Amino acid sequence: xxxxxxxxxxxxxxxxxxxxxxxxxxxxxxxxxxxxxxxxxxxxxxxxxxxxxxxxxxxxxxxxxxxxxxxxxxxxxxxxxxxxxxxxxxxxxxxxxxxxxxxxxxxxxxxxxxxxxxxxxxxxxxxxxxxxxxxxxxxxxxxxxxxxxxxxxxxxxxxxxxxxxxxxxxxxxxxxxxxxxxxxxxxxxxxxxxxxxxxxxxxxxxxxxxxxxxxxxxxxxxxxxxxxxxxxxxxxxxxxxxxxxxxxxxxxxxxxxxxxxxxxxxxxxxxxxxxxxxxxxxxxxxxxxxxxxxxxxxxxxxxx
Amino acid sequence: xxxxxxxxxxxxxxxxxxxxxxxxxxxxxxxxxxxxxxxxxxxxxxxxxxxxxxxxxxxxxxxxxxxxxxxxxxxxxxxxxxxxxxxxxxxxxxxxxxxxxxxxxxxxxxxxxxxxxxxxxxxxxxxxxxxxxxxxxxxxxxxxxxxxxxxxxxxxxxxxxxxxxxxxxxxxxxxxxxxxxxxxxxxxxxxxxxxxxxxxxxxxxxxxxxxxxxxxxxxxxxxxxxxxxxxxxxxxxxxxxxxxxxxxxxxxxxxxxxxxxxxxxxxxxxxxxxxxxxxxxxxxxxxxxxxxxxxxxxxxxxxxxxx
Numbered sequence: 001x002x003x004x005x006x007x008x009x010x011x012x013x014x015x016x017x018x019x020x021x022x023x024x025x026x027x028x029x030x031x032x033x034x035x036x037x038x039x040x041x042x043x044x045x046x047x048x049x050x051x052x053x054x055x056x057x058x059x060x061x062x063x064x065x066x067x068x069x070x071x072x073x074x075x076x077x078x079x080x081x082x083x084x085x086x087x088x089x090x091x092x093x094x095x096x097x098x099x100x101x102x103x104x105x106x107x108x109x110x111x112x113x114x115x116x117x118x119x120x121x122x123x124x125x126x127x128x129x130x131x132x133x134x135x136x137x138x139x140x141x142x143x144x145x146x147x148x149x150x151x152x153x154x155x156x157x158x159x160x161x162x163x164x165x166x167x168x169x170x171x172x173x174x175x176x177x178x179x180x181x182x183x184x185x186x187x188x189x190x191x192x193x194x195x196x197x198x199x200x201x202x203x204x205x206x207x208x209x210x211x212x213x214x215x216x217x218x219x220x221x222x223x224x225x226x227x228x229x230x231x232x233x234x235x236x237x238x239x240x241x242x243x244x245x246x247x248x249x250x251x252x253x254x255x256x257x258x259x260x261x262x263x264x265x266x267x268x269x270x271x272x273x274x275x276x277x278x279x280x281x282x283x284x285x286x287x288x289x290x291x292x293x294x295x296x297x298x299x300x301x302x303x304x
Numbered sequence: 305x306x307x308x309x310x311x312x313x314x315x316x317x318x319x320x321x322x323x324x325x326x327x328x329x330x331x332x333x334x335x336x337x338x339x340x341x342x343x344x345x346x347x348x349x350x351x352x353x354x355x356x357x358x359x360x361x362x363x364x365x366x367x368x369x370x371x372x373x374x375x376x377x378x379x380x381x382x383x384x385x386x387x388x389x390x391x392x393x394x395x396x397x398x399x400x401x402x403x404x405x406x407x408x409x410x411x412x413x414x415x416x417x418x419x420x421x422x423x424x425x426x427x428x429x430x431x432x433x434x435x436x437x438x439x440x441x442x443x444x445x446x447x448x449x450x451x452x453x454x455x456x457x458x459x460x461x462x463x464x465x466x467x468x469x470x471x472x473x474x475x476x477x478x479x480x481x482x483x484x485x486x487x488x489x490x491x492x493x494x495x496x497x498x499x500x501x502x503x504x505x506x507x508x509x510x511x512x513x514x515x516x517x518x519x520x521x522x523x524x525x526x527x528x529x530x531x532x533x534x535x536x537x538x539x540x541x542x543x544x545x546x547x548x549x550x551x552x553x554x555x556x557x558x559x560x561x562x563x564x565x566x567x568x569x570x571x572x573x574x575x576x577x578x579x580x581x582x583x584x585x586x587x588x589x590x591x592x593x594x595x596x597x598x599x600x601x602x603x604x605x606x607x608x609x610x611x
Contacts, residue, residue, distance in 0.1 A: 018437065024474065028456070035455035117355050118351065120358060121354060123535055124591065127563050131567040132361050134567065143360050146376030234446065238448035238450055262450060266454045276454050279450075282450075
């Protein structure tokens with residue numbers, strides 16, 4: 001093959017391999033994100049093609065819209081709590097399962113079975129999880145109230161998703177439930193790559209389990225923790241699917257999240273301009289959180 | 305939990321197998337043993353918390369409505385598979401299941417083909433703008449789909465593809481590309497260049513090299529990312545909810561979407577046994593596949609998150 005033919009083949013390959021994926025991606029993913037900014041500056045109300053450019057009016061309205069602000073506040077509460085709780089539980093269980101055995105650096109008995117079971121929620125659809133937990137929280141026929149009544153704690157039984165005081169926490173508990181298993185496996189895999197002698201040294205130095213977790217495991221796993229934090233933060237800023245299925249934002253907007261506001265404003269009220277403005281606001285929140293997270297968690301990396 | 309405590313009293317003398325070094329810690333061996341039992345209890349509680357709800361759904365799918373409403377902790381008097389039959393046909397879960405199979409078969413093929421092609425070009429060819437294209441793709445991983453729902457609906461509608469299964473396939477594939485490209489680019493970079501060069505010398509064209517040499521070599525990476533994408537696309541909820549709506553949309557619902565719709569309508573109809581049967585039908589196949597291939601599934605899903 002001559003050099004020219006090779007170069008020609010190379011050019012053809014690049015075009016054939018890159019243009020179709022880029023077209024698909026550009027049309028269905030990139031262009032919507034770009035158009036969102038344009039639509040956000042209009043008062044477009046949907047199926048009619050006519051609209052006016054209203055500039056920043058939508059954003060001014062947004063700052064006074066208590067429903068949107070409440071929804072965003074819920075996302076921020078999720079953002080503060082969901083990663084912390086999920087990562088803490090994930091690290092705890094993972095260290096139990098991988099290095100928590102007594103007197104030796106190995107998992108506790110039956111850790112294989114635990115790892116399989118813990119991962120279950122990760123493979124089933126968020127829709128299944130939402131529908132299932134809605135039934136579990138059912139005040140009459142749900143497993144939770146059934147359990148409380150069975151053990152004599154009738155006083156604690158309540159309509160979990162029907163009470164504005166508890167509904168939000170009930171939904172957040174499901175988010176934690178659905179994600180902990182994934183991070184148990186993820187952190188577990190990271191722990192497996194830490195050389196055994198690091199743990200053996202800690203053991204010989206008389207470090208207890210908590211001290212080992214805090215002083216040895218977490219510093220060594222810092223990269224994974226950081227990645228987990230970013231992923232969970234993005235999840236906390238979404239929450240649309242679970243909330244829509246379990247409560248549809250209710251009761252009296254107690255569980256509303258920004259994603260659901262976007263959906264309802266657009267497809268319920270046909271205010272497409274305003275819905276896009278909420279999207280833009282959420283876009284910048286997401287962006288700043290990601291930048292902040294990457295800066296705040298930057299630590300000296302420990303090579304091993 | 306209580307029995308575990310009784311079997312292993314925290315005050316029992318330390319087992320001789322414990323190295324002496326352990327005793328130098330802040331807690332005595334007895335204290336360590338107490339923590340041990342405590343920790344085990346935690347693991348068990350979380351295991352039950354995960355498994356019981358799923359088991360409950362399966363058991364409830366065999367119950368009558370009266371049994372479901374009357375005694376949530378009771379067992380079904382008999383295995384009523386007719387709940388499943390009603391869910392499959394009358395509640396259209398069968399139709400939704402089929403739609404999901406069709407959509408995911410199409411979208412997964414498209415995702416893997418386009419993703420592998422783009423990743424290969426980005427990993428193995430130096431050209432101006434390589435980094436830019438790579439970051440365009442990878443940047444898509446950062447933002448929730450829900451942000452751009454409005455314009456997405458309209459770009460799909462402009463092609464006349466809203467409320468159609470092919471439209472859903474294209475959108476699934478497009479939204480799966482960021483992770484696929486990110487993962488496979490890294491994977492193609494790790495493959496040795498010497499084999500590629502040998503292929504070229506043996507007269508393989510660049511296309512033959514990709515399909516006959518590089519793709520087979522990248523198989524482990526392709527399998528991981530295919531599992532990841534299969535589960536993501538099979539379980540997808542937000543995209544179909546936005547794109548499959550309008551006249552006659554019910555016939556085109558995918559499984560996750562159809563189940564959620566069923567849950568809403570059963571709330572009025574009160575046919576809980578059918579809902580639980582639908583839930584079980586939606587849940588069991590993935591769980592069975594997972595149980596069989598759990599090692600591959602776990603590594604496939606966590607692969608992209610490890611450094």
